[in-house]
Amino acid sequence: MSTPVVEALSPAATQAVAAKVLTGAWSGRALVKLLGELEKWDVVIEAKKAKMNKLWIGSMIGAFVGFILMFVLFPYGIALFLIPFVLIFIFKKQLNGLEAADIPDELRKSVRPVLKQLGQDLHPEEKIKGTIQLTGIDESRCKLKKDLPPGHNRSLKLSVYETEVCDLRLPLADGSTAVLRLNNTFHKLERSYRTTRGKCKSKTKWKKAVTATAMLIPPVRWNWEPARMQKYVDKVNEKLSFAEKNGVMAARLDRYYKFKGIGNAPVATVPAEDIMKLFVRLSGMRPAGGTR
Amino acid sequence: MNCQWQMGVLVMRECGMPAAAGCAICSRPICAAHTMMGQNGPACPGCAAHTAGYGENDDTEIAGARDQYYSQYGGATQFGSRGYFSRPDSASMAQRGLQQKPTQQRQYDDKET
Numbered sequence: 001m002s003t004p005v006v007e008a009l010s011p012a013a014t015q016a017v018a019a020k021v022l023t024g025a026w027s028g029r030a031l032v033k034l035l036g037e038l039e040k041w042d043v044v045i046e047a048k049k050a051k052m053n054k055l056w057i058g059s060m061i062g063a064f065v066g067f068i069l070m071f072v073l074f075p076y077g078i079a080l081f082l083i084p085f086v087l088i089f090i091f092k093k094q095l096n097g098l099e100a101a102d103i104p105d106e107l108r109k110s111v112r113p114v115l116k117q118l119g120q121d122l123h124p125e126e127k128i129k130g131t132i133q134l135t136g137i138d139e140s141r142c143k144l145k146k147d148l149p150p151g152h153n154r155s156l157k158l159s160v161y162e163t164e165v166c167d168l169r170l171p172l173a174d175g176s177t178a179v180l181r182l183n184n185t186f187h188k189l190e191r192s193y194r195t196t197r198g199k200c201k202s203k204t205k206w207k208k209a210v211t212a213t214a215m216l217i218p219p220v221r222w223n224w225e226p227a228r229m230q231k232y233v234d235k236v237n238e239k240l241s242f243a244e245k246n247g248v249m250a251a252r253l254d255r256y257y258k259f260k261g262i263g264n265a266p267v268a269t270v271p272a273e274d275i276m277k278l279f280v281r282l283s284g285m286r287p288a289g290g291t292r
Numbered sequence: 293m294n295c296q297w298q299m300g301v302l303v304m305r306e307c308g309m310p311a312a313a314g315c316a317i318c319s320r321p322i323c324a325a326h327t328m329m330g331q332n333g334p335a336c337p338g339c340a341a342h343t344a345g346y347g348e349n350d351d352t353e354i355a356g357a358r359d360q361y362y363s364q365y366g367g368a369t370q371f372g373s374r375g376y377f378s379r380p381d382s383a384s385m386a387q388r389g390l391q392q393k394p395t396q397q398r399q400y401d402d403k404e405t
């Protein structure tokens with residue numbers, strides 16, 4: 001599949017687009033800037049995708065009309081069918097290339113705004129470490145594929161894709177470390193059946209389950225005060241836990257989301273405000289006084 | 293006197309640079325970098341974020357977002373008394389009426405399993 005030419009991107013962004021992953025250590029500003037570049041790249045790709053999609057649909061309509069005209073204007077009318085017919089494949093190939101180059105929306109809607117808002121909290125000298133995946137749903141990430149028991153005249157196929165969108169460790173100015181993780185699990189349910197008239201039909205349903213994890217690892221042992229924020233923890237969709245990390249007790253808040261889509265995988269993602277609220281609540285459990 | 297504007301969302305700390313003016317709204321001393329000019333005179337980013345007639349920058353954006361987040365979890369009452377906000381911050385939050393607010397309508401289905 002052809003990948004669009006990378007224009008006006010910095011070497012780091014070019015490398016990230018090519019490798020489809022961002023790994024390493026960055027200062028807060030550098031990472032926000034790099035993600036900003038990738039965001040612009042994503043916007044350009046989205047626009048190109050929309051244009052290519054229109055061309056693809058146009059060529060299909062053209063091929064249909066050409067097919068009818070072919071008989072009316074035979075033999076010269078063959079060209080009217082063949083040209084749009086060939087274009088269908090060319091545009092589809094280019095559309096696939098653009099879809100492969102597309103960057104997940106989590107980067108634009110979740111990760112970058114959070115990093116921007118936490119910009120003043122970051123340690124001025126230490127660096128953010130971690131990984132950000134730039135691929136969406138990929139066959140290599142398919143964890144499960146199975147045929148479900150079929151009913152009358154139909155088949156059910158379930159595919160599960162798992163992606164860890166990001167795992168970032170953010171050193172904060174007071175010596176503690178904030179950890180941000182986003183995990184996506186896509187459930188694709190393909191159902192095909194035969195109607196009473198003998199037509200084969202198929203429907204694809206998608207479910208996207210996202211787990212947003214915020215963790216706060218203190219620099220020294222803290223006596224967390226969870227009682228203060230307990231009432232603000234959603235008992236259905238959130239889970240508060242504490243775990244021993246490197247000799248200190250880390251506080252962790254997970255939030256679970258579910259999004260649905262028919263035909264295409266849902267593009268909705270965790271709002272940045274929700275991630276910030278996870279961190280704010282964890283921060284609100286710090287022991288009062290003497291922590292900064 | 294030093295600038296008393298508190299930077300950050302999670303780890304709030306005073307700017308500490310020499311003050312160049314006083315906020316016309318909450319009267320805390322502020323440095324040149326944290327002075328926003330508008331129709332009421334110089335203002336700190338927190339007051340500028342909530343007052344019409346002031347521009348926007350990263351500081352006002354963070355200040356506005358911080359107030360919004362904390363106000364949902366008890367605001368000045370919950371955090372101010374625990375040393376999370378400085379006295380001027382707590383006072384200005386209380387002045388702006390940033391007490392606990394109901395959460396916004398969500399776009400996804402919370403109850404779906």
